[in-house]
Amino acid sequence: MSKPSPTSTGNGAPLRLGLIGFGCVGQGLYDILQKLPDVGFEVRRIAVKNPTKLRPLPADRFEFHADDLLDDPELDVLVEVIDDPNEAFRLVSRALRQGRNVVTANKAMVARHLPELIRLQREFGGTLLYEAAVCGSIPVIRTLDSYFGQEPLPSVSGIFNGSSNYVLTGMTTAGADYATVLAEAQAQGFAETDPALDMAAFDPRSKAVILAAHAYGLLLNPDQVLNLGIESISSTDIRFAAERGQKIKVVATLQRLSDGSAAVFVAPQFVGDDSPLYHVEREFNGVVVEAEFAGQHFWRGRGAGGHPTGSAVLADLVALRNGFRYAYPKLNTATVPEPAADLEVEIYLRHAPKDLREKLHLTDVVDELNAPGFSYHYVVGYARLSTLLRHRDDLRRAGTFVARTGPVRTPVGVVQQQAAAELVVE
Ligand SMILES: NC(=O)c1ccc[n+]([C@@H]2O[C@H](COP(=O)([O-])OP(=O)(O)OC[C@H]3O[C@@H](n4cnc5c(N)ncnc54)[C@H](OP(=O)(O)O)[C@@H]3O)[C@@H](O)[C@H]2O)c1
Structure with a gap:
């Protein structure tokens, strides 16, 4: 031929x-x-x-x-x-x-x-x-690959799955329960036939893995990336966040640390109204890029559906016709980060059986409700990302809901994201 x-x-x-x-x-x-x-x-x-x-x-x-x-x-x-x-x-x-x-x-x-x-x-x-593969019509891959091809990026984060965001919006604004609003999302055609892809965050994990290649030159095996979803969420969790002025969103995090490594994971997260992601509702996606020199960029757009996704495919066809190809500019360079060895993250953990909670080895517990006779019990403390990954399926089976509530830190000290480019270990 x-x-x-x-x-x-x-x-x-x-x-x-x-x-x-x-x-x-x-x-x-x-x-x-x-x-x-x-x-x-x-x-x-x-x-x-x-x-x-x-x-x-x-x-x-x-x-x-x-x-x-x-x-x-x-x-x-x-x-x-x-x-x-x-x-x-x-x-x-x-x-x-x-x-x-x-x-x-x-x-x-x-x-x-x-x-x-x-x-x-x-x-x-x-x-x-493959622009359509990440956040539908939001042009994030080509932008990371071309526009930000040389600029260091302290973080790329966002809401990469419209179906779970639709469910969270329904639970937050209409007070609907999880099963009802999930059925509605499926009827509207937003959710995959297998709801685990969306609700257990396998879908946004794939997108985070793709963006890690373009943002950091990091090629990851998806199985080694933590993905926690919202299958076990209840209205109690939504209320817990609302009482603190926050919403729960499923956030994919790609974050460069001060030691040069990078953390990549997806988890429900308590988000305040100081974050652009707080305002991303229903089936919409949102992406926040923190660039060392350009500062913060934010896109909100449709991550799924025939026309938005078809629009991204059309944009690729036009790019192809113009001779464009991904440069993967950060691949095989001296700046490629190591995957972060192990980090701790502050989490809210509801309804964890005693043995499972013990396996998670929570440290620095800052809040807890565990009164006898109450069906609602929770704890807020630090867990290692690797431990959460190891017990991810146990958490799903036990119907335990986990959400990130605070910063990630190395086991030896707190890492806080600074407004500017870098992250410092205190
Ligand atoms: N839907 C979205 O909004 C969206 C957004 C971003 C990315 N994506 C991705 O885009 C892809 C397509 O999604 P979709 O929602 O369009 O799927 P879909 O509605 O389920 O359609 C899948 C199509 O693929 C065809 N097909 C399956 N196996 C085939 C084979 N071996 N040879 C030829 N055709 C085959 C099916 O044929 P039949 O018609 O004969 O069944 C059907 O036409 C997926 O990878 C999805 O993750 C989807």
Whole structure:
């Protein structure tokens, strides 16, 4: 097969797309391209999985073997938007081995295989872009990779999952209970069919792993990144935060420490109204970048849905046409941080069975309610991130809710984030 022209048909004609997947994102992109006929992209072939499904386009527009699209030299770009990360990796890695250009939205696949995906691009010359994989239409990846490519970033944090934020907003503003508002999120199409991806924070963990590569040059195995979610949250927790003037948000944290290492984790967090994230509600996402010289940047936008995600895919297609590829400017440089060896974080822990609480080895307990006869008992103290990661599944099984309430610190001293660039150990 002759290698297809990467970014141009060479005669000004629209670039020919092979679209793999025609669900929420695939249809969103297709619809946008119909509304923008002069944008210069033509969906030439569409591959899906299920031959019996009813479709919004004539049946002859669809085929059922995605590999046939990879084998078609007339296609300029492959857009992979399927919901199966393993199959997505097989297709995308095969396409990159052919030196092809690919756009994907699949964060689970990118997070798990990023080192290999980078290697394949370098070895075979193709390009892979994936802006839609993190916070939908918020242009965070390209901004970190290009605009902030050389600037040290003390932290990147945010609300990276619209479904859990929708549930938290419903519980906070309408006083709804968790199950009711989760069902509502699913009915509205915000939540994944498997709610654990959103509610147990596996989805924002994938996004944090991807951003760590672009913000810090750090390639992480997702399994080594702590993710705590809101499956066990109750209205008592929401009230506890509200009485202190705070809201609970699921926050992904990427934070550079004074010793040069970086901490990356995702957890529910008590957030005050001095943080821009306090005001990010419903299905919206928010990203806060602290840059050493540029200061604080904040984006709020739609992290999911056919049109917002399709818009991010379109932006990648345009970037690809202009010859853009990620530079991964901080990878393999002297500034790549080590993953932080071990940190302690102040947490609120509700409803932990005695043996589990003992396993967490909480220190410096600052607040506690543990009266006999009360069904509500909680403790606020410090736990190690590594201990929380080791017992993450025990916490889920026990129905224990954990939220970050304060700073992270090294086990020897408190680390506080300063308004400016650096973090100091007291
Ligand atoms: N939905 C969002 O808002 C959003 C936002 C950001 C990122 N993403 C990511 O984008 C990707 C797609 O999500 P989605 O919500 O669009 O999924 P979806 O609505 O479930 O649609 C998935 C599509 O993939 C097709 N498919 C599955 N396996 C296939 C295979 N082996 N070959 C060809 N087609 C196959 C399905 O075919 P059938 O139609 O035949 O079932 C379906 O058309 C996922 O990785 C997701 O994490 C989604």
